[in-house]
Amino acid sequence: MMIESIRHRRSIRKYLPTPVEEEKLQAVLEAARLAPSGEQQTALGFIVVKEEAGRVALAEATRKQMWIAEAPIVIVAVADVEAAVWM
Numbered sequence: 001m002m003i004e005s006i007r008h009r010r011s012i013r014k015y016l017p018t019p020v021e022e023e024k025l026q027a028v029l030e031a032a033r034l035a036p037s038g039e040q041q042t043a044l045g046f047i048v049v050k051e052e053a054g055r056v057a058l059a060e061a062t063r064k065q066m067w068i069a070e071a072p073i074v075i076v077a078v079a080d081v082e083a084a085v086w087m
């Protein structure tokens, strides 16, 4: 039941260094592509960051939330905030 998934959902900020299988990454990207968005700001794309230097740079840029750099993969959604469409 969906309500059970919502009840058990939680934020994860600790990660194993285990590599993520390509098929799992592609499944996550497909789900992200199909996700709805506020103001019709459909993501222009997703940047998959695997290299440690890139992950550390992203963590530094998010008010030093360094746990972000510990994830084996970080996905950045890119949107054009000027192109919002009100229906």
Ligand SMILES: Cc1cc2nc3c(=O)[nH]c(=O)nc-3n(C[C@H](O)[C@H](O)[C@H](O)COP(=O)(O)O)c2cc1C
Pocket: 009, 010, 011, 012, 062, 065
């Ligand atoms: C729009 C949005 C932005 C968020 N940004 C951050 C963030 O920058 N860093 C972070 O650690 N958690 C972020 N969160 C997660 C919330 O802080 C988190 O849901 C809250 O700590 C409650 O924990 P829970 O998700 O385990 O219930 C964000 C959540 C939302 C909805």
